[in-house]
Amino acid sequence: METIVFYQFLTEVPQAAAIWSLLLLLALTVLAVLVARPERDTPAVDPAPTARELAAAEAADLRRYADEVAVAAAGAAQTARRRRADWLTAQEQVERAWVRYDEADAAARRFAGAGALPTPRTPRTPAEYAARERYLHQAAMAAHWRGDLAMRQLSDVFGHRHGWDPRRHPVEQEALLSRAIRNARRADYEVAAARERSAWRDAELAASSARALADEAYAAAARLRPTRAMPRRPVRVAAALPAAAARWRPARVG
Numbered sequence: 001m002e003t004i005v006f007y008q009f010l011t012e013v014p015q016a017a018a019i020w021s022l023l024l025l026l027a028l029t030v031l032a033v034l035v036a037r038p039e040r041d042t043p044a045v046d047p048a049p050t051a052r053e054l055a056a057a058e059a060a061d062l063r064r065y066a067d068e069v070a071v072a073a074a075g076a077a078q079t080a081r082r083r084r085a086d087w088l089t090a091q092e093q094v095e096r097a098w099v100r101y102d103e104a105d106a107a108a109r110r111f112a113g114a115g116a117l118p119t120p121r122t123p124r125t126p127a128e129y130a131a132r133e134r135y136l137h138q139a140a141m142a143a144h145w146r147g148d149l150a151m152r153q154l155s156d157v158f159g160h161r162h163g164w165d166p167r168r169h170p171v172e173q174e175a176l177l178s179r180a181i182r183n184a185r186r187a188d189y190e191v192a193a194a195r196e197r198s199a200w201r202d203a204e205l206a207a208s209s210a211r212a213l214a215d216e217a218y219a220a221a222a223r224l225r226p227t228r229a230m231p232r233r234p235v236r237v238a239a240a241l242p243a244a245a246a247r248w249r250p251a252r253v254g
Contacts, residue, residue: 059224062220062223062224063224065220066217066220066221066223066224069213069216069217069220070217070220070221072213072217073210073213073214073216073217076206076209076210076213076214077210077213077214079206079209079210080203080206080207080209080210082206083199083202083203083205083206083207084203084206084207086199086202086203087196087199087200087202087203089199090192090195090196090198090199090200091196091199093192093195093196094189094192094193094195094196096192097185097188097189097191097192097193098189100185100188100189101182101185101186101188101189103185104148104178104181104182104184104185104186105182105185105186107178107181107182108175108178108179108181108182110178111174111175111178111179129166129167132166132167132168132169132170132173133166133167135170135173136157136164136166136168136170136173137157137158137166139170139173139174139177140153140154140157140158140177141154143177143180143181148181148184148185149177149180149181149184150184153180153184163176164176
């Protein structure tokens with residue numbers, strides 16, 4: 001029995017030693033290869049960009065920026081034209097409001113002159129007062145349908161409020177109506193004038209923004225061709241307001 005064990009020990013130990021020697025030799029070989037060629041495990045580093053590549057990238061950025069600014073300048077020019085059209089419309093409205101106020105003021109002045117004359121004497125009977133009331137209501141309704149009296153003022157007439165007395169003589173009622181119409185048209189004119197001033201400021205700001213973006217777009221386009229002479233710049237993309245129109249002078253109530 002001892003002889004068999006001793007025999008197995010003598011035969012298996014050299015085999016195990018040979019296997020471990022082979023594994024150790026293989027590990028040393030792999031380690032030598034890794035040490036001799038370390039670049040396989042080191043990540044590759046991109047080479048630095050050349051001057052031509054840098055110039056191409058910069059040119060692409062400039063081209064993209066020029067395109068973006070050109071689009072913005074075109075949009076600003078369109079906005080400036082729309083704002084100027086709005087201002088011209090508001091200017092026409094304020095001129096019409098002034099004409100209407102001037103007509104109402106002239107009519108009120110005529111009635112003011114007539115007020116210096118004595119009021120015609122009429123019999124003060126219930127029928128006379130009823131006729132005066134009908135006249136006042138009819139005149140107020142006609143003024144309302146012409147757009148000279150607002151619904152609130154018409155309600156005051158029919159409610160006999162704020163000085164609307166149906167017992168007054170028709171001449172006095174006409175004078176009151178003319179003054180009420182003049183005051184209403186003056187209020188309309190003031191609203192239209194304020195709207196025109198606001199539209200003019202908006203048009204000025206839009207034109208200034210369009211001019212600035214047009215200049216920037218031109219400069220960006222010039223930077224794309226630094227070695228070539230740029231042609232003479234044409235008319236600006238966003239035309240400024242005419243000199244006569246830019247000097248805004250609101251009408252004044254006389």
